[in-house]
Amino acid sequence: MENTINTVTVNDIEYKVDDLDNTQKYLLLQIREVTNNINTLNMRVAQSQAALTMFKGTLTKSLEEPSDTSNDNT
Numbered sequence: 156m157e158n159t160i161n162t163v164t165v166n167d168i169e170y171k172v173d174d175l176d177n178t179q180k181y182l183l184l185q186i187r188e189v190t191n192n193i194n195t196l197n198m199r200v201a202q203s204q205a206a207l208t209m210f211k212g213t214l215t216k217s218l219e220e221p222s223d224t225s226n227d228n229t
Contacts, residue, residue: 160173161173163175163183
C-alpha cells in the first residue's frame with residue numbers, strides 16, 4: 156500500500172496538510188468549499204445562459220412565422 160501525503164501549495168510553497176494548525180485546516184476547507192460552490196454556480200450560469208438563448212431564439216422564430224389568422228375577425 157502506498158502512502159500519499161496530502162499537500163497544499165500557497166504562494167509557490169508546498170505545505171503538508173497534516174502540518175497545518177486547526178485554523179489553517181479550517182481555512183483550507185473553506186477555500187475548497189467556496190471554490191466548489193463557484194464552479195457549481197458557473198455551471199448553473201452557463202446552463203441558464205443556454206436556456207435564455209434557446210427561449211429568445213424560439214420567441215424570435217415564432218414572431219417571424221406567419222401568424223394564425225383563424226382568430227381574426229377580418
